[in-house]
Amino acid sequence: MELKEEEPWLYEHHSKMLQMVAVQVDGAQKGLLQLRKNGHNTGPLKFAKFLEYNTFTYNQSGFQVGNGFLYLSKIGKIKLKQHRQISENSEIKQVTVTKSKSGKWYACITYEIDVVIPTLSFQKSVGIDIGVKNFAYDSDGFVTPNPLNLQKMLKPLRRIQRKISRRQPGSNNRKKALKWYQIIHERIKNRRKDFLHKVSTQYARKYDVIFVERLAKLNMVKNHRMARSIMDSGWGIFTNMLDYKVMTMEVSAKNTTLKCSGCCSAVPKSLAVRTHRCDECGLILDRDHNAAINILKKGLDLFGITLDCGRQNDQLPQELRELTPVEISKRSRKQEASRFAEG
Ligand SMILES: [Zn+2]
Incomplete structure:
Protein backbone atom coordinates (compact mmCIF):
# COMPACT_ATOMS: atom_id res chain seq x y z
CA MET A 1 0.00 0.00 0.00
CA GLU A 112 -9.47 -27.27 -11.40
CA ILE A 113 -11.00 -30.52 -12.57
CA ASP A 114 -11.79 -33.75 -10.77
CA VAL A 115 -9.50 -36.55 -11.82
CA VAL A 116 -9.69 -40.16 -10.84
CA ILE A 117 -6.25 -41.41 -9.98
CA PRO A 118 -5.91 -45.08 -10.84
CA THR A 119 -4.47 -47.44 -8.26
CA LEU A 120 -0.79 -48.14 -8.41
CA SER A 121 -0.15 -51.17 -10.50
CA PHE A 122 1.93 -52.01 -13.46
CA GLN A 123 2.14 -54.69 -16.04
CA LYS A 124 4.44 -53.21 -18.56
CA SER A 125 7.55 -51.30 -17.67
CA VAL A 126 10.40 -49.97 -19.69
CA GLY A 127 13.74 -48.28 -19.20
CA ILE A 128 14.69 -45.41 -21.49
CA ASP A 129 18.23 -44.27 -22.16
CA ILE A 130 18.39 -40.75 -23.48
CA GLY A 131 21.41 -39.95 -25.56
CA VAL A 132 23.11 -37.71 -28.05
CA LYS A 133 23.27 -40.04 -31.02
CA ASN A 134 19.72 -41.24 -30.72
CA PHE A 135 17.15 -39.30 -28.81
CA ALA A 136 15.97 -42.39 -26.93
CA TYR A 137 16.79 -46.08 -26.82
CA ASP A 138 14.54 -48.26 -24.68
CA SER A 139 15.02 -51.60 -22.98
CA ASP A 140 12.72 -53.28 -25.51
CA GLY A 141 15.18 -52.27 -28.20
CA PHE A 142 13.06 -49.53 -29.73
CA VAL A 143 15.00 -46.56 -31.04
CA THR A 144 13.73 -43.02 -31.44
CA PRO A 145 16.22 -41.09 -33.55
CA ASN A 146 16.81 -37.42 -33.02
CA PRO A 147 14.48 -35.35 -35.13
CA LEU A 148 16.25 -35.36 -38.47
CA ASN A 149 15.36 -31.82 -39.18
CA LEU A 150 17.23 -30.52 -36.17
CA GLN A 151 20.39 -29.80 -38.13
CA LYS A 152 18.31 -28.53 -41.01
CA MET A 153 16.35 -26.27 -38.70
CA LEU A 154 19.55 -24.82 -37.29
CA LYS A 155 20.78 -23.69 -40.70
CA PRO A 156 18.52 -20.66 -41.07
CA LEU A 157 19.24 -19.79 -37.46
CA ARG A 158 22.97 -19.63 -38.17
CA ARG A 159 22.36 -17.66 -41.33
CA ILE A 160 20.34 -15.03 -39.52
CA GLN A 161 22.91 -14.87 -36.75
CA ARG A 162 25.57 -14.01 -39.30
CA LYS A 163 23.29 -11.36 -40.73
CA ILE A 164 22.75 -9.81 -37.32
CA SER A 165 26.46 -9.63 -36.64
CA ARG A 166 27.10 -7.92 -39.97
CA ARG A 167 24.54 -5.21 -39.46
CA GLN A 168 25.13 -1.94 -37.71
CA PRO A 169 24.18 -2.01 -34.03
CA GLY A 170 21.05 0.03 -33.41
CA SER A 171 20.05 0.13 -37.07
CA ASN A 172 16.58 -0.74 -38.26
CA ASN A 173 17.93 -3.53 -40.45
CA ARG A 174 19.54 -5.11 -37.45
CA LYS A 175 16.29 -4.87 -35.51
CA LYS A 176 14.49 -6.54 -38.38
CA ALA A 177 17.06 -9.34 -38.46
CA LEU A 178 16.75 -9.75 -34.68
CA LYS A 179 13.01 -10.11 -35.02
CA TRP A 180 13.49 -12.82 -37.64
CA TYR A 181 15.92 -14.57 -35.40
CA GLN A 182 13.27 -14.70 -32.67
CA ILE A 183 10.65 -16.01 -35.08
CA ILE A 184 12.90 -18.81 -36.33
CA HIS A 185 13.99 -19.64 -32.82
CA GLU A 186 10.39 -19.93 -31.72
CA ARG A 187 9.56 -22.14 -34.69
CA ILE A 188 12.35 -24.55 -33.75
CA LYS A 189 11.18 -24.54 -30.16
CA ASN A 190 7.63 -25.38 -31.21
CA ARG A 191 8.78 -28.21 -33.47
CA ARG A 192 10.91 -29.65 -30.73
CA LYS A 193 8.00 -29.47 -28.31
CA ASP A 194 5.76 -31.20 -30.82
CA PHE A 195 8.33 -33.98 -31.25
CA LEU A 196 8.71 -34.42 -27.49
CA HIS A 197 4.95 -34.56 -27.04
CA LYS A 198 4.59 -37.25 -29.68
CA VAL A 199 7.35 -39.46 -28.27
CA SER A 200 6.20 -39.11 -24.66
CA THR A 201 2.58 -39.84 -25.57
CA GLN A 202 3.67 -42.96 -27.43
CA TYR A 203 5.46 -44.23 -24.34
CA ALA A 204 2.63 -43.30 -22.02
CA ARG A 205 0.18 -45.34 -24.11
CA LYS A 206 2.44 -48.36 -24.32
CA TYR A 207 3.71 -48.65 -20.75
CA ASP A 208 2.50 -48.36 -17.18
CA VAL A 209 5.78 -47.39 -15.57
CA ILE A 210 8.76 -45.75 -17.19
CA PHE A 211 12.22 -45.50 -15.74
CA VAL A 212 14.65 -42.84 -16.85
CA GLU A 213 18.08 -41.74 -15.79
CA ARG A 214 18.43 -38.84 -13.45
CA LEU A 215 20.18 -36.30 -15.64
CA ALA A 216 22.65 -33.75 -14.48
CA LYS A 217 20.57 -31.12 -16.23
CA LEU A 218 22.45 -28.08 -15.11
CA ASN A 219 25.77 -29.33 -16.41
CA MET A 220 24.32 -30.28 -19.73
CA VAL A 221 22.82 -26.95 -20.63
CA LYS A 222 26.18 -25.32 -20.16
CA ASN A 223 27.86 -26.62 -23.30
CA HIS A 224 28.09 -24.33 -26.27
CA ARG A 225 27.34 -26.51 -29.26
CA MET A 226 23.97 -25.33 -30.43
CA ALA A 227 22.48 -28.61 -31.58
CA ARG A 228 23.55 -30.26 -28.38
CA SER A 229 22.24 -27.56 -26.14
CA ILE A 230 18.87 -27.55 -27.86
CA MET A 231 18.42 -31.27 -27.39
CA ASP A 232 19.86 -31.06 -23.89
CA SER A 233 17.14 -28.80 -22.68
CA GLY A 234 14.74 -31.11 -24.52
CA TRP A 235 15.60 -34.03 -22.27
CA GLY A 236 14.41 -32.24 -19.17
CA ILE A 237 11.19 -31.22 -20.90
CA PHE A 238 10.74 -34.81 -22.09
CA THR A 239 10.96 -36.28 -18.59
CA ASN A 240 8.53 -33.66 -17.35
CA MET A 241 6.08 -34.55 -20.10
CA LEU A 242 6.42 -38.25 -19.35
CA ASP A 243 5.90 -37.54 -15.70
CA TYR A 244 2.48 -36.02 -16.17
CA LYS A 245 1.35 -38.55 -18.75
CA VAL A 246 2.44 -41.78 -17.08
CA MET A 247 4.14 -42.94 -13.91
CA THR A 248 7.77 -42.03 -14.41
CA MET A 249 10.58 -42.71 -12.02
CA GLU A 250 14.15 -41.57 -12.08
CA VAL A 251 17.00 -43.87 -11.21
CA SER A 252 20.60 -42.93 -10.62
CA ALA A 253 22.68 -42.84 -13.78
CA LYS A 254 25.66 -44.45 -12.06
CA ASN A 255 27.19 -47.38 -13.96
CA THR A 256 24.28 -47.80 -16.35
CA THR A 257 26.64 -47.66 -19.33
CA LEU A 258 29.51 -49.50 -17.68
CA LYS A 259 27.69 -52.54 -16.38
CA CYS A 260 26.81 -55.52 -18.54
CA SER A 261 23.05 -55.92 -18.43
CA GLY A 262 23.49 -59.67 -18.78
CA CYS A 263 26.03 -60.65 -16.16
CA CYS A 264 26.59 -57.41 -14.22
CA SER A 265 30.33 -57.39 -14.84
CA ALA A 266 32.00 -54.09 -15.63
CA VAL A 267 32.73 -53.47 -19.29
CA PRO A 268 34.59 -50.16 -19.59
CA LYS A 269 34.18 -48.36 -22.89
CA SER A 270 34.97 -44.89 -24.19
CA LEU A 271 32.28 -42.59 -25.57
CA ALA A 272 33.24 -43.54 -29.11
CA VAL A 273 32.47 -47.22 -28.61
CA ARG A 274 28.88 -47.70 -29.70
CA THR A 275 28.56 -51.44 -29.06
CA HIS A 276 28.60 -53.21 -25.74
CA ARG A 277 30.69 -56.41 -25.98
CA CYS A 278 30.94 -58.48 -22.85
CA ASP A 279 33.83 -60.96 -22.63
CA GLU A 280 32.34 -62.60 -19.55
CA CYS A 281 29.01 -63.70 -20.96
CA GLY A 282 29.35 -62.91 -24.64
CA LEU A 283 26.53 -60.39 -24.71
CA ILE A 284 26.65 -58.05 -27.69
CA LEU A 285 24.21 -55.15 -27.69
CA ASP A 286 24.01 -51.55 -28.74
CA ARG A 287 25.63 -49.48 -26.03
CA ASP A 288 22.44 -47.53 -25.35
CA HIS A 289 20.25 -50.64 -25.39
CA ASN A 290 22.47 -52.15 -22.71
CA ALA A 291 22.15 -48.95 -20.67
CA ALA A 292 18.36 -48.94 -21.08
CA ILE A 293 18.10 -52.50 -19.73
CA ASN A 294 20.26 -51.49 -16.78
CA ILE A 295 17.95 -48.54 -16.14
CA LEU A 296 14.93 -50.84 -16.21
CA LYS A 297 16.63 -53.24 -13.79
CA LYS A 298 17.49 -50.42 -11.44
CA GLY A 299 13.92 -49.19 -11.58
CA LEU A 300 12.39 -52.60 -10.91
CA ASP A 301 14.78 -52.92 -8.02
CA LEU A 302 12.99 -49.96 -6.43
CA PHE A 303 9.85 -52.08 -6.41
CA GLY A 304 11.63 -55.00 -4.83
CA ILE A 305 11.91 -56.95 -8.05
CA THR A 306 15.54 -57.89 -8.31
CA LEU A 307 16.81 -59.67 -11.35
CA ASP A 308 19.87 -61.67 -10.54
CA CYS A 309 22.87 -61.71 -12.79
CA GLY A 310 24.23 -64.57 -14.78
CA ARG A 311 21.11 -65.74 -16.54
CA GLN A 312 20.78 -66.54 -20.20
CA ASN A 313 21.20 -63.18 -21.82
CA ASP A 314 19.26 -63.59 -24.99
CA GLN A 315 16.25 -64.40 -22.87
CA LEU A 316 16.57 -61.45 -20.58
CA PRO A 317 14.47 -58.84 -22.37
CA GLN A 318 11.74 -61.43 -22.84
CA GLU A 319 11.69 -62.26 -19.14
CA LEU A 320 11.54 -58.60 -18.24
CA ARG A 321 8.56 -58.19 -20.46
CA GLU A 322 6.68 -61.03 -18.79
CA LEU A 323 7.12 -59.68 -15.31
CA THR A 324 4.10 -60.26 -13.15
CA PRO A 325 2.53 -57.11 -11.80
CA VAL A 326 2.97 -56.27 -8.16
CA GLU A 327 -0.70 -55.74 -7.61
CA ILE A 328 -3.54 -55.35 -9.99
CA SER A 329 -6.90 -54.21 -8.76
CA LYS A 330 -10.06 -55.10 -10.59
CA ARG A 331 -10.49 -51.57 -11.79
CA SER A 332 -7.15 -51.28 -13.47
CA ARG A 333 -7.74 -54.64 -15.11
CA LYS A 334 -10.81 -53.14 -16.69
CA GLN A 335 -8.86 -50.09 -17.72
CA GLU A 336 -6.23 -52.28 -19.26
CA ALA A 337 -8.90 -54.14 -21.22
CA SER A 338 -10.52 -50.99 -22.50
CA ARG A 339 -7.19 -49.56 -23.45
CA PHE A 340 -6.54 -52.55 -25.66
CA ALA A 341 -9.98 -52.28 -27.16
CA GLU A 342 -9.28 -48.70 -28.13
CA GLY A 343 -5.87 -49.42 -29.55
ZN1 LIG B 1 28.14 -59.84 -19.50
Missing part, protein backbone atom coordinates in the same frame (compact mmCIF):
# COMPACT_ATOMS: atom_id res chain seq x y z
CA GLU A 2 2.75 2.43 0.96
CA LEU A 3 4.57 1.64 -2.23
CA LYS A 4 1.47 2.61 -4.16
CA GLU A 5 1.40 6.09 -2.57
CA GLU A 6 4.93 6.68 -3.74
CA GLU A 7 4.47 5.09 -7.13
CA PRO A 8 1.01 6.15 -8.29
CA TRP A 9 1.41 4.38 -11.64
CA LEU A 10 0.95 1.12 -9.75
CA TYR A 11 -2.75 2.03 -9.42
CA GLU A 12 -3.07 1.43 -13.11
CA HIS A 13 -2.43 -2.27 -12.57
CA HIS A 14 -4.60 -4.97 -11.09
CA SER A 15 -3.67 -5.55 -7.45
CA LYS A 16 -3.61 -9.36 -7.69
CA MET A 17 -1.28 -9.13 -10.64
CA LEU A 18 1.14 -7.00 -8.62
CA GLN A 19 0.94 -9.47 -5.74
CA MET A 20 1.87 -12.29 -8.08
CA VAL A 21 5.07 -10.48 -9.01
CA ALA A 22 6.09 -10.57 -5.36
CA VAL A 23 5.15 -14.25 -5.18
CA GLN A 24 7.25 -14.91 -8.25
CA VAL A 25 10.32 -13.15 -6.86
CA ASP A 26 9.91 -15.05 -3.61
CA GLY A 27 9.67 -18.33 -5.51
CA ALA A 28 12.78 -17.54 -7.52
CA GLN A 29 14.67 -16.70 -4.33
CA LYS A 30 13.61 -19.98 -2.74
CA GLY A 31 14.57 -21.92 -5.86
CA LEU A 32 17.98 -20.30 -5.82
CA LEU A 33 18.52 -21.24 -2.19
CA GLN A 34 17.52 -24.82 -2.95
CA LEU A 35 20.03 -24.98 -5.81
CA ARG A 36 22.74 -23.69 -3.50
CA LYS A 37 21.79 -26.27 -0.89
CA ASN A 38 22.20 -28.96 -3.52
CA GLY A 39 25.73 -27.78 -4.13
CA HIS A 40 25.23 -25.81 -7.35
CA ASN A 41 27.19 -22.72 -8.04
CA THR A 42 24.75 -19.84 -8.42
CA GLY A 43 25.07 -16.10 -8.68
CA PRO A 44 22.70 -13.60 -7.09
CA LEU A 45 19.15 -13.12 -8.34
CA LYS A 46 19.12 -10.77 -11.32
CA PHE A 47 16.56 -8.17 -12.28
CA ALA A 48 14.71 -9.06 -15.46
CA LYS A 49 15.50 -6.61 -18.21
CA PHE A 50 12.56 -4.57 -19.42
CA LEU A 51 12.41 -6.36 -22.77
CA GLU A 52 12.85 -9.78 -21.21
CA TYR A 53 9.99 -9.34 -18.80
CA ASN A 54 7.23 -10.93 -20.83
CA THR A 55 4.82 -12.65 -18.45
CA PHE A 56 2.23 -11.55 -15.94
CA THR A 57 -0.32 -13.48 -13.92
CA TYR A 58 -3.83 -12.74 -12.68
CA ASN A 59 -4.56 -14.96 -9.73
CA GLN A 60 -8.05 -15.62 -8.31
CA SER A 61 -9.68 -12.46 -9.56
CA GLY A 62 -9.70 -9.75 -12.17
CA PHE A 63 -10.38 -11.92 -15.17
CA GLN A 64 -13.23 -13.42 -17.11
CA VAL A 65 -13.12 -15.88 -19.96
CA GLY A 66 -16.03 -15.90 -22.36
CA ASN A 67 -16.92 -17.01 -25.81
CA GLY A 68 -13.96 -15.83 -27.84
CA PHE A 69 -12.80 -13.15 -25.44
CA LEU A 70 -10.71 -12.65 -22.37
CA TYR A 71 -11.44 -9.83 -19.97
CA LEU A 72 -8.64 -8.58 -17.76
CA SER A 73 -9.23 -5.94 -15.14
CA LYS A 74 -7.47 -2.62 -15.87
CA ILE A 75 -6.70 -3.85 -19.38
CA GLY A 76 -10.05 -4.62 -20.91
CA LYS A 77 -11.67 -7.05 -23.27
CA ILE A 78 -9.33 -8.91 -25.60
CA LYS A 79 -10.23 -11.16 -28.49
CA LEU A 80 -9.21 -14.73 -27.84
CA LYS A 81 -8.53 -17.67 -30.09
CA GLN A 82 -9.20 -20.66 -27.89
CA HIS A 83 -7.18 -23.82 -28.55
CA ARG A 84 -8.97 -26.00 -26.07
CA GLN A 85 -12.42 -26.05 -24.55
CA ILE A 86 -12.59 -25.29 -20.85
CA SER A 87 -14.71 -27.95 -19.18
CA GLU A 88 -18.02 -26.69 -17.89
CA ASN A 89 -18.63 -25.77 -14.25
CA SER A 90 -14.94 -25.59 -13.57
CA GLU A 91 -13.60 -22.69 -11.61
CA ILE A 92 -10.81 -20.78 -13.24
CA LYS A 93 -7.99 -20.23 -10.79
CA GLN A 94 -5.53 -18.13 -12.69
CA VAL A 95 -4.65 -16.59 -16.02
CA THR A 96 -1.07 -16.13 -17.13
CA VAL A 97 -0.40 -13.91 -20.11
CA THR A 98 2.85 -14.29 -22.03
CA LYS A 99 4.27 -12.42 -24.95
CA SER A 100 6.42 -14.68 -27.08
CA LYS A 101 9.70 -13.39 -28.43
CA SER A 102 8.30 -13.09 -31.91
CA GLY A 103 5.53 -10.88 -30.58
CA LYS A 104 2.58 -13.26 -30.22
CA TRP A 105 0.43 -13.11 -27.11
CA TYR A 106 -0.66 -16.24 -25.27
CA ALA A 107 -2.95 -16.72 -22.31
CA CYS A 108 -2.57 -19.83 -20.20
CA ILE A 109 -5.75 -20.52 -18.25
CA THR A 110 -5.58 -22.72 -15.16
CA TYR A 111 -8.63 -24.38 -13.67
